[in-house]
Amino acid sequence: MTAPVSCLLVGTDADQGLVSDDANWLQWLSAHTDAGWRPGEWDGSLWLFTGDLDSDRTAAWRCRTPGCTTAARGFNGRCSSCRRARAAAGVCEEEFDRAPRRRPTRPVARGGCVVPNCGGELHCRGLCFRHERAWRKAGGGPLEEFIAQARPLIGTEPCLVAGCGRERVTRRGLCRFHGNRLQRRCNPASMSHEELAAWVADEKPRISAHQFSLAGLPELVRFELLYALQQRDEAPPPLDPLQVRILISRLDGASSLRHADPEAVCESGGVQYNSAIKGLFRDLRRHLERAWTQCTGTDPYAGNVWRVELLDLQSNGSRRWTGHPGDRRLWPDRASLAARGAQGLGPQHPALPARAAPSAAGLPRRLPNAGGLRPRRPGQPGRG
Ligand SMILES: [Zn+2]
Ligand SMILES: [Zn+2]
Ligand SMILES: [Zn+2]
Numbered sequence: 024m025t026a027p028v029s030c031l032l033v034g035t036d037a038d039q040g041l042v043s044d045d046a047n048w049l050q051w052l053s054a055h056t057d058a059g060w061r062p063g064e065w066d067g068s069l070w071l072f073t074g075d076l077d078s079d080r081t082a083a084w085r086c087r088t089p090g091c092t093t094a095a096r097g098f099n100g101r102c103s104s105c106r107r108a109r110a111a112a113g114v115c116e117e118e119f120d121r122a123p124r125r126r127p128t129r130p131v132a133r134g135g136c137v138v139p140n141c142g143g144e145l146h147c148r149g150l151c152f153r154h155e156r157a158w159r160k161a162g163g164g165p166l167e168e169f170i171a172q173a174r175p176l177i178g179t180e181p182c183l184v185a186g187c188g189r190e191r192v193t194r195r196g197l198c199r200f201h202g203n204r205l206q207r208r209c210n211p212a213s214m215s216h217e218e219l220a221a222w223v224a225d226e227k228p229r230i231s232a233h234q235f236s237l238a239g240l241p242e243l244v245r246f247e248l249l250y251a252l253q254q255r256d257e258a259p260p261p262l263d264p265l266q267v268r269i270l271i272s273r274l275d276g277a278s279s280l281r282h283a284d285p286e287a288v289c290e291s292g293g294v295q296y297n298s299a300i301k302g303l304f305r306d307l308r309r310h311l312e313r314a315w316t317q318c319t320g321t322d323p324y325a326g327n328v329w330r331v332e333l334l335d336l337q338s339n340g341s342r343r344w345t346g347h348p349g350d351r352r353l354w355p356d357r358a359s360l361a362a363r364g365a366q367g368l369g370p371q372h373p374a375l376p377a378r379a380a381p382s383a384a385g386l387p388r389r390l391p392n393a394g395g396l397r398p399r400r401p402g403q404p405g406r407g
Contacts, residue, residue: 072262073234080256082264082266086105141176142177153192154173180196250310266296288300
């Protein structure tokens with residue numbers, strides 16, 4: 024971590040100011056994100072989060088089907104592949120567990136080729152793509168014999184799709200997964216370089232239920248999300264990769280999370296997900312707004328209106344009563360200000376709004392003297 028960078032604008036040109044603002048904001052975020060966040064789960068080189076299925080800080084669990092390594096959405100639940108297989112088999116949960124019938128799927132988890140010292144990535148039958156192809160070409164004899172006499176290969180460059188990181192196996196620079204995906208859409212050989220580049224830029228890496236990827240997002244959004252997720256992660260609730268994926272899918276080309284349209288992000292999906300996304304989005308925005316005040320050096324107490332979420336007030340867990348609706352005046356009344364001005368004790372307060380009324384429901388629990396105005400509850404001790 025380094026000291027916050029001031030974001031004072033220079034020059035008079037508004038556009039230039041905006042660019043400079045964004046650049047400073049990006050620099051501040053980059054300096055304040057933690058590269059060592061969630062070791063074993065966060066891969067900063069690929070911008071990929073892979074949830075630890077045994078961690079209670081991550082909302083992802085192992086599929087209950089014996090032998091299945093895919094993540095499930097809930098404790099003692101099944102991955103979507105096993106769920107479909109059980110429904111198709113028409114058997115009860117216990118019977119399916121005794122003899123799982125599911126189509127083998129290509130592993131999402133990465134691994135290495137079993138040929139000693141081979142740098143290839145696991146494709147199938149324990150072999151990398153090139154060794155598996157060579158084994159089939161050789162007639163598909165006993166695998167052990169093939170492995171014993173196979174020569175190790177040097178690993179290839181990663182796939183062109185941002186954040187994919189899988190071994191490049193097609194002539195157009197794609198991994199097997201993205202190569203197949205492109206082939207289903209069109210004939211890759213007929214594509215120009217520009218068309219291929221546009222397709223690649225639109226593609227997302229293949230991820231599983233317990234993963235999310237920030238790759239491919241605009242740089243500022245990527246750092247905003249990473250910073251805010253790290254801040255939110257310092258307290259419960261556990262990090263839910265699915266929620267983050269849904270949020271990302273709803274950002275819809277926003278150039279900054281701070282300016283993303285809340286309605287588009289929070290209201291554009293099914294009711295089932297909207298409230299969870301709303302909570303996540305609100306938390307992330309709050310962390311970003313607080314970071315913004317630090318980056319710009321803004322005093323959150325300056326001015327007549329204080330945004331409570333920016334004041335860094337701590338909640339008081341030992342308080343025995345709950346807040347109740349009502350109004351709170353946060354500044355002196357007009358008469359006392361006028362009197363102070365007349366006595367030369369201080370400047371006249373600027374024009375006050377007609378109604379100085381932040382709602383008590385939105386106030387934190389430790390506002391100065393906030394409890395002093397509360398009516399006493401039955402049984403509640405008085406203040407001496
Ligand atoms: Zn499964
Ligand atoms: Zn290999
Ligand atoms: Zn790929």
